[in-house]
Amino acid sequence: MEHSNKDRSLVSRVMDGLVTGIVEEKYGAILPPQDVLSKEFDVSRTVMREALSMLLARDMLDVRPKVGTRIKPMHDWRMIDEDVVSWRFRAKPDPLFLRDVIEFRILIEPRAAAQAAARGSAAEIAAIRDAYDAFCAIRPGEPGYQSADELLHTRIVIASGNQFFGQMAAIVRGALSAVGQTIYHKDRVWETAVRTHGRVVEAIERRDPKEAETAMRALIDSTVEDVAGALAADPPHR
Structure with missing residues (x-):
């Protein structure tokens, strides 16, 4: 259970960092590959994959073959989600x-x-x-x-x-x-x-x-x- 709580905390930290980078336009239109992001945040690929999946579920990202993970326009984000609301107002x-x-x-x-x-x-x-x-x-x-x-x-x-x-x-x-x-x-x-x-x-x-x-x-x-x-x-x- 302790390990699970630690993983959730890491995922939350990575999500917060990714969102900050997105609203500050650090990444441009396409996120770097998962392995690059994992090194940037000093977390495992499993943690990074989970963080990205959480943003995908909120309609903030779009994964396309041969393109990568595209950052969707803010007006497409799922604003009914309280986390997304908070993130959108950071920009x-x-x-x-x-x-x-x-x-x-x-x-x-x-x-x-x-x-x-x-x-x-x-x-x-x-x-x-x-x-x-x-x-x-x-x-x-x-x-x-x-x-x-x-x-x-x-x-x-x-x-x-x-x-x-x-x-x-x-x-x-x-x-x-x-x-x-x-x-x-x-x-x-x-x-x-x-x-x-x-x-x-x-x-x-x-x-x-x-x-x-x-x-x-x-x-x-x-x-x-x-x-x-x-x-x-x-x-x-x-």
């Missing part, structure tokens, strides 16, 4: 990706807020309030700010009671991280964020699904213009 967000993550939030979070107002338990709603209070107490750039923002949105999504929405929480956290790096350093944007988040929380506490959905949509809409200014592509569809 510098591009304009199309920022647009897409905002459109994802527009699709998921307003409905999740409505359902949190209708279905959330007293404990879940109290936890949402606690997360909001923590969010308000930290300024952008201070330690814990991004985590507080992500925790608040995650708790709202979880309180919706929808299992599929719950599975999307990792994407919501990643989206917040990407967008937050772009806009929340401005005082005006932060003050607006505190106000718009408060409107959502208060609607959930009042058990007002319609207002919670409207407030969450307004919250996300308030970020669109700020993000759109940094986008070279079309702005997100509201």
